[in-house]
Amino acid sequence: MELLDTPKGLILHQAKYATEIFRKFEMLDCNSSVTPADTRLKLEVDETSDTVDSTMFRQLISSLRYLCQTRPDISYAIGYVN
Numbered sequence: 345m346e347l348l349d350t351p352k353g354l355i356l357h358q359a360k361y362a363t364e365i366f367r368k369f370e371m372l373d374c375n376s377s378v379t380p381a382d383t384r385l386k387l388e389v390d391e392t393s394d395t396v397d398s399t400m401f402r403q404l405i406s407s408l409r410y411l412c413q414t415r416p417d418i419s420y421a422i423g424y425v426n
Contacts, residue, residue, distance in 0.1 A: 345414065358414045365407045369400070383420070 348355040366372045405426050412419045 356414055358411055362411055362415075365404075365411065368407075369404050385424070387425075 345356055345358055346360060348357065405422065408418065408422045412422055
């Protein structure tokens with residue numbers, strides 16, 4: 345976590361950590377969204393798609409859950425896919 349001292353006060357953020365996550369999991373070119381997830385979303389198994397590397401998936405979710413400490417707006421979406 346990083347701490348910035350601004351004229352309005354202290355700001356706690358994880359911008360560097362978030363960028364490292366995006367780089368590690370090759371997500372730098374992903375689209376951003378104002379609302380991270382649709383609350384009515386229903387996930388389904390796609391039998392025709394390639395299998396997911398479960399180790400990489402767990403690493404990604406763990407990294408994103410840590411990021412939720414300073415980004416509570418993504419907590420629902422991360423918890424849902426977790």
